[in-house]
Amino acid sequence: MGKKLIVLSLILCVFSNTTGEFVIAGILPDIATNLGVSIPAAGLLVSAYAIGMIIGGPLLTVLTARFARKPLIALLLLVVVLGNLASALAPTYPVLFVARLATSLGTSTFFANAVVIAASTAAPGKQASTVSQLAFGMNLAMILGAPLGTFIGNNFGWRFTFVAIAICCACGLLLVLWLVPRSQHATAGTSAIAELRVFGKPDVQLAIAITALGNAGLLTVFIYFAPLLTNISGFTADIVAILLLVYGVGATIGNFVGGWLSDRALMPSQIGLLLILAAALALLWVVSASMIITAAMVFILGALGFSVIPGMQTRVLTTASAAPTLAIAVNASAYQLAAAFAAWLGGQIISSGPGLRSIYLVSAAITIVGAAVSGYAWLRDRRAISTELHSTSPQADTSLTLNTVKNNQCE
Template identity: 35%
Template sequence: MPFAVYALGLAVFAQGTSEFMLSGLVSDIASDLEVSIPAAGLLTSAFAIGMIVGAPLMALFSRSWPRRRALLFFLCLFSAAHVVGALTPDYGVLLATRVVGALANAGFWAVALVTAVSLAGPGARARATSVVVGGVTLACVVGVPAGAALGGHWGWRSAFWAVALVCVPAAVVIAGAIPAGRPEPVPVRAGAELRVLTGRPLLLTLLTSALVQGATFCAFSYLEPLATRVTGLGDAWVPVLLALFGLGSFLGVTATGRYVDARPVVWTAAGLVALTIGWAGFALTAGSPLAAVVLVLVQGALAFGTGTALISWVFRLAADAPTLSGSFATAAFNVGAALGPWFGGLAIDAGLGFRSPLWVSALLMVLALGTAAAPGIRRVAGHGRDGVAGHGRDGVAVL
């Protein structure tokens, strides 16, 4: 695997810390800015909405740029947004900085995914994807708990400052490790790429991915109040649970990168079923500290492992859309990240308690099973020698 792919993972670590760290800071932010906990949770949704809109727009905006220039521009903009967020006393301004930071993050992700897959080659798509997504999981293991610990000692603003500072070495590494030019001398026309990206199998795969991420973020965004108010764990346990979730997600992504290319259908289907059962089981046993600790680890592994497998499916189905496929995969990921916390907040506001987001996650996974089994995503038993899924008579890859 080229070293440049690992450099992209390092940058994603800095950005992933910001995306997920609010799950350990929602109560602190709500108290400081005098808003409700669901309103603080919407900061995660605002970030995700910015990523949804920004992924395709930023990919088109930077389409003619050398990839190193695009990556550095987006990373510096992301860092600047966090400086403003750390300084503002106003919830509305903080909300705006989350959107701006998300637009920059979206542009970075769209370019980074395509760059990683291009550098790794067609035989290592899933592995390259797992390295980039692995930066997010490492953020969950190290960055998010560290952000929660910083917030507990010096306030939530210190976590924002830390993210801005971590972007600096990431930018230095990218400047030295990413080639200055573009691998493709003549990009495919945007209209041709969009036609590829609107095929039925790909749209169903993207919808399945969005539902899986919706389930993940619905539960993860309210993990702190769930642990302290339902499970009965103290505040000191919150960074530990966040680290366990991150460790699980790192293990899931690593395993997926190693094995999914050989058995993509079985691996993805098993992940979808296990996630559905896991979220329902977590909802039933959330009052038990032991069950909560175990399931946080397990669900983290399943959620990010399955999510990575679905992203690799997008690249299989969108091989003829080299510059926009990453943006669509990013957008689908963040549709779920936006809707999940919102749905969880609605359940809490309805008086269903802090356990209710777990039931919402289970319901979203039931819907994901339905879209994965829908006509247009057909299961095949055989695979080619390269481990890529079979093809239908029309030559389009099918799941």
């Protein structure tokens, strides 16, 4: 029971951190109005958070690699608490920008260490399933955290949203101090330089590119969901919070369905899901004036958007088997890079491009590019397997060939 409580405390922390990242989508207009900046400028707060996780997070992880894990994650959670409080008290937009950037540094390194701690609590052979439970904290942030944070912001002001996140994270910090054992020490690992060599492989580069391109389109829509739903579809701010809840429910269902599909046909299902997602985004461009259809499409977007993530993660781990831990971190950075690009792109579409509604159409085009890269990666796999089959001599052990054919059929 003690080990389960440790994981639960980490789930609470993951929930708090992820809510702090995604809640911006619901309170973006209020921040822009209160601080006297444009919506595109407010959208760059997402870019600040993402950039901190992409660049500063890995760097801080390397610098703290030899620290004992328990005091390290406690310190990082304290940084997150203070960062959210600073966000709540920020008198100007530049101060809020810096506060979000600082908060993201603690968030990224915390995630990396939380995975290690969760794995260390698991019984032999159960590490993967235990670590996967941390993802529930992220799903819960989508289903409950972001809508609740939006509700708080709409009724009490966006500053109170960050106060609530700080309180939730502080509770997680107290549970970590109480439950996580002091035996969580840093462990020696292989050279970072040696692990980085695996990223010279074209298949690994393609897998990471698929994560970035496959998510950038939907993230552009998600970041600007509030203005899209209010200005284009005519929903009130209170309904946006409910729609974010609907999106989160769809995301949770899509995550499980996508994992099931990826286990059976990894690349075909990924390509197909991305193409369906692109079609759904294009459809929203057409029907976005209808509140009823848009509400249904929000659920569908959540389901389709998160259905591709398990396959993307599996793809990265498969191609970078020599450095799986580093691959997970880099894959997360690719997702954050997509978020940063999405925030910038959406702002450009609004301020200098064809306008807010066109975000749907541009996002569909980006998603098609992600599907195309996935198709190219799949063709590379099939060609490599075909070459291997032709190079196998008739006298060789046929069991390897049969297994290879079977794996190719699964993909």
